[in-house]
Amino acid sequence: MEIAGTRRAAASEARKAQIASATIAVLAERGYAETTFEAICAHAGLSSKRLITYHFSSKDQLLEAVVRQVVADAAAFMRPALEAAEGARAQLAAFIRANIAFIAAHPAHVRAVQQIAHNQAPVGGDEQDAATARLAALFADGQRTGAFREFDGPIMATALRAAIDAVADRVVNGLDPGRCADELVELFxxxxxxDG
Incomplete structure (x- = not known):
């Protein structure tokens, strides 16, 4: 009985991931207004929008899943670079470079999140807060070890996040990601x- 329950749970999670991936693609290609359950079904090859509403009770809940998926994909992409970096300054540089590389490699993810944000959908706040808190913790660690000067960690984290978000569109549209990352690494x- 437990095996059947485990299989059903795994199948349900796989279907949710399929729907979230299709939603990312539709948001990126068509924009927020045209991201309907019908369009998502067509992209995902689903027979009925009931397959979406079975897993997500509202469009906002689906968009929350999209943001979580983008955050998870970014974290998995960036993790090796962050784990390889030693010391706060190297970790900061690795964070910036890996984040810009993720943006360049996953333009649909970027466009999907931009569509959600630009249309003021009430999702993503928890993920954004958690990302800022992780950066603030990196800054606090660097201050403890003497690598970083004294400054307000949450403000610096917000500024870094805003700088990366501000260049994302340019990177997606062809700005050299290496050059962009070099500039942001030097700036931050x-x-x-x-010693600066």
């Missing part, structure tokens, strides 16, 4: 380092 290294 100068803004944070203890």
């Amino acid at each position: 290294d100068r803004a944070t380092r203890a």
Whole structure:
């Protein structure tokens, strides 16, 4: 009985992931207004929008799943670079470079989140707060070790997140991601380092 329940749960999670991936693609291709359950069904090859409403009770709940999926995909993409970096300054540089590389490699993810944000959908706040808190913790650790000067960690984290978000559109539209990452690394290294 437990095996059947485990299989059903796995199948349900796989279907949710399929729907979230299709929603990312439709948001990126068609925009927020045209991201309907019908369009998502067509993209995902689903027979009925009831397959979506079975897993997501509202469009907002589906968009929350999309934001969670983008955050999870970004974290998985960035993790190796972050784990390889030693010391706060190297971790900061790795965070910036890996984040810009993710943006360049996953333009549909970026466009989907932009569509959600630009249409003021009430989702993503918890993920954004958690991302800012992780950056603030990196800054606090660097201050403890003497790598970073004294500054307000949450404000610096918000500024870094805003800088990356501000260049995302340009990277998606062809700005050299390496050049962009180099500029942001230099900017935030100068803004944070203890000897600067």
